[in-house]
Amino acid sequence: MKGAKGLTGPAGGTVYFFSGFPAASASYYLPAFRGTASLTSSDITTEFTILSSRTLLNLRVKAEANVTKDVTFTVWRNGVATTITCTMTSGTASATDLVHAVSASQSDPIAVQVSHTAGAPGGTYFNVTLETT
Numbered sequence: 001m002k003g004a005k006g007l008t009g010p011a012g013g014t015v016y017f018f019s020g021f022p023a024a025s026a027s028y029y030l031p032a033f034r035g036t037a038s039l040t041s042s043d044i045t046t047e048f049t050i051l052s053s054r055t056l057l058n059l060r061v062k063a064e065a066n067v068t069k070d071v072t073f074t075v076w077r078n079g080v081a082t083t084i085t086c087t088m089t090s091g092t093a094s095a096t097d098l099v100h101a102v103s104a105s106q107s108d109p110i111a112v113q114v115s116h117t118a119g120a121p122g123g124t125y126f127n128v129t130l131e132t133t
Helices: none
Strands: 015-020 027-029 054-063 071-077 080-088 094-104 109-115 126-132
Touching: 054 071, 054 080, 071 094, 071 126, 109 126
Parallel strands: none
Antiparallel strands: 015 126, 027 109, 054 094, 054 126, 071 080, 071 109, 080 094
16 A cells, blocks of 8 residues: 555564674673674664664574673663663573563664673674564
8 A cells, every 4th residue: 555655564563683793891782783892882883773662672682602601681772771681691692581671762772782701702793683562
């Protein structure tokens, strides 16, 4: 069906994707899509901007190989950590938070922080997805 501004797209949420190599720093932000990690959440390469009010949920993280130390992933909204978080424990390659959800308003910047003890956690590549409804 053709609407006033073009074709009508499917209803439903969006999946945001963050992907990158871990850094030796104890805390950093994964780039949106793919690229180099950043030490600040306000780096334009590490954020998505929410286009309309949504609920953020279902954080899923996968690594190419088992990590060698515990690694925590936390979703940030407007420069503040949310309750959406999961920890990939040493010797594993995945983690999820399918319990917590937070509201996000139009134009809110969204980022994913990675935390671990100093030194890279095994040199593996992280892929992170975050859903919206």
